[in-house]
Amino acid sequence: MAAIYQRARPRRFDQIVGQSHVTEILLAAISQQKIGHAYLFSGPRGVGKTTTARLLAMALNCQRTSAEERPCGSCESCELVQRGSHPDVIELDAASNNSVEDVRDLREKVTLAPLRGESRVWILDEAHMLSRAASNALLKTLEEPPPKLVFILATTEPEKLPATILSRCQHFRFRRLTDAEIRSKLEGLCRQAEIEASTPALDLVAKVADGAMRDAESLLERLFTSGKSITLDAAEEALGLPPQERLRQLAEALVAGELSTLFDLANSFYQQGYAPRSIAEKLSLTLRDALVNQVSKTGDGFTLAIEAIDLQRLIHALDDDQERFTKRDDLFSLEVTLIKALNTLTGQLPQYYPGETVGESAERNRPATPEPTLPSLATEKPPEVAKQIPTAKTIEPPASKLNWHTVKSKANPQLKAFLMPAQESIQDFQVTLRYSETHKFHFAELKKRHDELVELIQQVAGQRYSLLIEGPGETLRKKS
Ligand SMILES: [Zn+2]
Helix, strand or coil: CCHHHHHCCCCCCCCCCCHHHHHHHHHHHHHHCCCCCCEEEEEECCCCCHHHHHHHHHHHHCCCCCHHHEEEEEHHHHHHHCCCCCEEEEEEHHCCCCHHHHHHHHHHHCCCCCCCCCEEEEECCHHHHHHHHHHHHHHHHHHHCCEEEEEEEEEECCHHCHHHHHHHHEEECCCCEEEEEHHHHHHHHHHHHCEEEEEHHHHHHEEEEHHHHHHHHHHHHHCCCCCCCCCCHHHHHHCCCCHHHHHHHHHHHHCCCHHHHHHHHHHHHHHHHCCCCHHHHHHHHHHHHHHHHHHHCCCCCCCCCHHHHHHHHHHHHHHHHHCCCHCCCCCCHHHHHHHHHHHHHHHCCCCCCHHHHHCCCHHHHCCCCCCCCHHHHHHHCHHHHHHHHCCCCCCCCCHCHHHHHHCCCCHHHHHHHHCCCEEEEEEEEEEEEEECCHHHHHHHHHHHHHHHHHHHHHHHHCCCCCCCCCCCCEEEEECC
16 A cells, blocks of 8 residues: 555645645646746745645646646546656656766756657756756756746755756745644544544644654554554654653653652653653653643643743753753763753752862853742742752852842843942942932832842842942931
8 A cells, every 4th residue: 555645645736735825826827827937846845845846747737628627636647747657747856866967968858848748847856956067057948948848946945056046946935834734634644544543643743743744644654553543642652752641740740849750750761761862852842832831822731830931941951951961861861950950940050059069061051140030939938948958058159249230130120120220339248229310210119119129139149238229318228
């Protein structure tokens, strides 16, 4: 039995998914009999470029006389194109037809009249791989196109084509397909094959295919061999992916700060043979899904009990740590990555710990300023958080570490706006802010919020600083 992607190959333009911005223009050109000499189809792999090129070749040679019916997809000529054996439709892979002989061959052959049909169609795949000599030969042909000859160049990298060629082609950009578009086509294929597949399983296939229908179809082919019904579990198993359910448990444990569950899950993934790198990456994707669901209220409803900003921080931390796995892809690396992500969340990155306890790479990844902390956690319960890490004897930074820039960067937008015009000076554990007459409004507003500022200073530098705010005709002193 032919592969799915061959059986599922569109025979008419309306069967092409997701590229109507291209097919509508081509259909209009066919019905008005205004076909160009050269087309460039660019876009990611597997989204229908070659298929569309073949349909255009079929339309130009179809035996139906009515332009509206072309290509019919079923006449002898259409069948021949479909099977790749039409004498006037030549498909070349530019990457492997680059020799001098190939080029000579091309220049001779393009002058030939159609053997069977109405038009000769050359489909050049991977057109950006054409050698210089081949490009030049092609250019000559494009400059003085023989009658009844159509070139269709397909490429994933149009920017690599010479401008001289680009300027002579009508350029169509093919887009990546959405998960929903892919899923909907896969559903149709499952119905045809009388195989039941769950929506999450097909969603997974669509996601893995990353916008490429051809990949999605061949993945589905692999799943078809596994039985009459395709569940999410079966799909994960067949595609060798870690189970989503357990990845979600891992994400939940991370968000809840359950270190022992994190270790258990990491260990069980590792024992089952999943690469730690891939677990870290998939965990990131799981967090990403939760973030998307949370901010756009779409998707399957999976969310995590955490603010969106903290999800972003976690994703950031995991991403920063990906490089670790190029050195060691083992369980320990995964555990360290999880611990670092967890610390990002609690706002207790050990930046004041002795360097030797975290190692060199952690040293390098350490932010220059304290990691932005979860405001609610940091302001409500810094002492508890500190207690969770017994080695953190001196969570408070040295006095010299109070960086005013850090304080401002951590302030919420309103507070920051009122802090901006102040002139600050820091001396002997005292922060002084001075407001001039022109900024008395800012001064007045800051007075109302001085508690907030004191908390912020404590957060950055501990409790040793006092705050002095001087404005027109008034001075306010606060002990931190
Ligand atoms: Zn036909």
